[in-house]
Amino acid sequence: MDAKPHATGAVRPGGRTARTRAAVLAATREELEAGGYAGLTLEKVAERSGVHLATLYRRWRTVEGLVVDLLGEMGKTEIPIPDTGSLKDDLRALALDIAALYRQPRTRALVEGVVAAAVRSPEASTAWATVIAERNRLASRIVERAVGRGELPPGTDGIAVTSAVGAPLYYRLLVARGPVDDEIAESAAAAAYAAALSGVFTPGDSPGPP
């Protein structure tokens, strides 16, 4: 059981920070559901969450900062890192989960909005790239485990493999502008698997830093 905070409000900083973030992201999600991306403002999120506007400006700076943080959190909770015991099945599960998330019109609109924001704003660009890098870092556990089982050669670049799974889905969404369906997910996973097995993501001379 957690220690009860003092009546003066002296809670552990980590705990309060985490609770503030949870409240803000929940409010962001509710505001998006109520008014869409176009209607989102820091003021509305402050009002709904009960968090000071100054805190929002300081920690998230912009609407895009909020949405990127929300997308990162959605990725963590809704795209679990699979561990089926087989690289092929892990990549397939990962691709299908990404596709299922991005197939929802609301999530798709968020991703589109963040990509558009990243083009205009270096801050949004860095925040979005950081979320993607973190997601790829987490997912690259799949590749580490496959190397451990002897399915892939040592030195296989896990980030390259998981990026290869995601790339066709984002291409469909942002470039070809078509549906992110199970078919493209299966194809993306199978292509990344075949390429990884053939050694494309295993640099010959320089395995490079982890």
Place this chain on the structure above:
Amino acid sequence: MDAKPHATGAVRPGGRTARTRAAVLAATREELEAGGYAGLTLEKVAERSGVHLATLYRRWRTVEGLVVDLLGEMGKTEIPIPDTGSLKDDLRALALDIAALYRQPRTRALVEGVVAAAVRSPEASTAWATVIAERNRLASRIVERAVGRGELPPGTDGIAVTSAVGAPLYYRLLVARGPVDDEIAESAAAAAYAAALSGVFTPGDSPGPP
């Protein structure tokens, strides 16, 4: 030799249309070089090209329409469809040419601007998707020739293969927000090649329409 147009200005419509488009795209490029994407307007392009503003509104509708048309034209002239006699080398040359084009900061800014516009505007989205589809259709000749040489099984989906070459480059540009360098181009080409050889892009039961 072409028939000389009448002095009344009665030229072949195709010829005049093509000349108008060439003048407008050249002016668009010059305006972009002078003032960047943010400063581009149909008025400026009309003035520089000597083409009536009404014509620009009718044919291109928006700045994004112009830029998408320009990108399509740049793709056609600057990304020639390679024919080296080997699928592996063709895909590599294609990927390196796309990367070389998108590595130029000016072109990168155009692509980013168009993707951001496609998110906001259904018209820009359709125009952009059409340009990409046309480019993939042209490039899929690479796959047809490889099937003809017996390098790939009949029924291999050429659009899927060329999309697989492009996807990691757009992912790098729009999602990971990193440099579109030769390394990612080589990796994208090698991965698409390995996946195509392994039959990922050859639907088993339904080869589907061409």
